[in-house]
Amino acid sequence: MLPKSEVKYIQSLSQKKFRDEEGVFVIEGIKMADEILSSYSHLVRAVYATEKWIVKNQGKLTNSISVHELQTFELQKITGLSVANEVLVVLNKPTSIKFVPDENPVVVALDQIQDPGNLGTIIRTCDWFGVNQIICSPDSVDAYNPKVVQSAMGSLLRVTIEYKQIEQFINDHSMYTPCVAVLDGETYHDFLFPEKTLLIIGNESRGVSVSLRKIATKAITIPRRGEAESLNAAVAAAILLSKIRG
Amino acid sequence: MLPKSEVKYIQSLSQKKFRDEEGVFVIEGIKMADEILSSYSHLVRAVYATEKWIVKNQGKLTNSISVHELQTFELQKITGLSVANEVLVVLNKPTSIKFVPDENPVVVALDQIQDPGNLGTIIRTCDWFGVNQIICSPDSVDAYNPKVVQSAMGSLLRVTIEYKQIEQFINDHSMYTPCVAVLDGETYHDFLFPEKTLLIIGNESRGVSVSLRKIATKAITIPRRGEAESLNAAVAAAILLSKIRG
Known part of the structure; x- marks a missing residue:
């Protein structure tokens, strides 16, 4: 069961103010999670996903990532979509590259x-x-x-x-x-x-x-x-x- | 005061089924209402708007258009937007032009x-x-x-x-x-x-x-x-x- 404080934390990230304070943002959905974990896993802080998704993607989940297995109704509480997808990822904003x-x-x-x-x-x-x-x-x-x-x-x-x-x-x-x-x-x-x-x-x-x-x-x-x-x-x-x- | 039946009717037009049955659709907002009334007023069935909007656009409202003056809270009940604009128009779908x-x-x-x-x-x-x-x-x-x-x-x-x-x-x-x-x-x-x-x-x-x-x-x-x-x-x-x- 996801603690209330964590539900609130993820919900707060729909607002710019809290994203800026924390230096993170949220992505949702299988396709985008796949791309993020394949190419940008160093940015990933936490994954919230169904058991089914986690089993399928175990190989991509490094030790530094905090993984939370959730029921669909729990995902529904934290999603920014009208219907929750199988996976939600919290990740660090990339550091800006010096402009050349x-x-x-x-x-x-x-x-x-x-x-x-x-x-x-x-x-x-x-x-x-x-x-x-x-x-x-x-x-x-x-x-x-x-x-x-x-x-x-x-x-x-x-x-x-x-x-x-x-x-x-x-x-x-x-x-x-x-x-x-x-x-x-x-x-x-x-x-x-x-x-x-x-x-x-x-x-x-x-x-x-x-x-x-x-x-x-x-x-x-x-x-x-x-x-x-x-x-x-x-x-x-x-x-x-x-x-x-x- | 807008009758409940009319509120329900306009709300129903957010669904394709009812738009198809009635042959109408809805537009909202000052800019689009202006364009519709200037160039396509023959299609307009009804206008739901604030007093302020109606006073300003009186000249464009022909006799065939049914005009309803509403309070903002009433417009809020029928809008498809998160915040109602000053005007909502119900109009007939245009008849298709034969393809040449x-x-x-x-x-x-x-x-x-x-x-x-x-x-x-x-x-x-x-x-x-x-x-x-x-x-x-x-x-x-x-x-x-x-x-x-x-x-x-x-x-x-x-x-x-x-x-x-x-x-x-x-x-x-x-x-x-x-x-x-x-x-x-x-x-x-x-x-x-x-x-x-x-x-x-x-x-x-x-x-x-x-x-x-x-x-x-x-x-x-x-x-x-x-x-x-x-x-x-x-x-x-x-x-x-x-x-x-x-």
Whole structure:
């Protein structure tokens, strides 16, 4: 039986404040647990799972991992999903890797992205195209939010995500050309992306903030052929990344 | 005061069964209500809104629309959102437009798409790129699911979505070349999309079903440069559409 204090502890990790204090986050589900235990087991603190899952995955559970066998109704108490999966893992946030411009021809900057699904999808898309560094403005959604984790999957552990003012990054790294994605810029087809590109994607409803538009050297657009008012932020990021890194 | 029966009626519309029986669906929020009332007011059956919203939008509310002024706590009872917005609209599903191949160089087919956010995003992306016809396999998520509506926005009323076997569409429309998006096909950069393309996007975890892969004439791939296991289905659709229709 899982003690009440531990139930409360895991529940508290749905909030950013407690994730930050503890330096941990939660992943759920067989597929993601499998990826984490295969490639990132050094980050795993604790596993909460059904007997069936534990028997099947015994070989991956090193001594440093605290393993808790739970009944389904107990898992249901700690899950962030509507229906609990067979396994929930608490793991340490990865330590940030020092940013090396030479290894990053493209950096993606997100200006006040609010939707966790969008952030997760952008992280996964960056990972697909070999973009390893994302800058999020401090008022963006937290990358360890359970919904971000769910849509980013293992990519969350491969892409470094740093929360800081995008203006600060631009000041500190003048070798990058800041390019904003907007509705009225240069068509991206004909656009020759600079050798070092900082691709700036704006907020879901307001787009890129005025101050960043002023600083940006280039403004690029995905031309509209139909009638939708805008493209989803993750979709816009993906189309531009496929052009830069395709 | 909204009668209990009406509260129940609106709540029931969160389920596909009742939406189908009534031929209606629900949209919520100021932005979407504005778009619906400006361009599709002939579809609107009823509006449930705060006094403030009604005063502001009086000019758009024709006589055929049944308008209900509600207190915020009453709106909270009928909303599908966690916090009710100022306005909720019940409207008729648009009647399908007869499919004319001559007007549709590209048709998108979705094979068992399950995530409502993905379907909504794909509908909006199709609308952006001027693709007006989507075929969903019968076991795909319902296009009038509230979460699909929320991410598709007004595009749901401009793009025709038909639920039928994709194999059936291929049999009936031999002028279209069926192209599946897969992980091991021809690189999409070098791929010359046929004059009439049926772009088939697969299920989020299983990809395109084996039977459709066998029928498809072409298999295309977005090359991976990093380590993510796969691309999100809506992202893959968007990147390929940007290539075909960009």
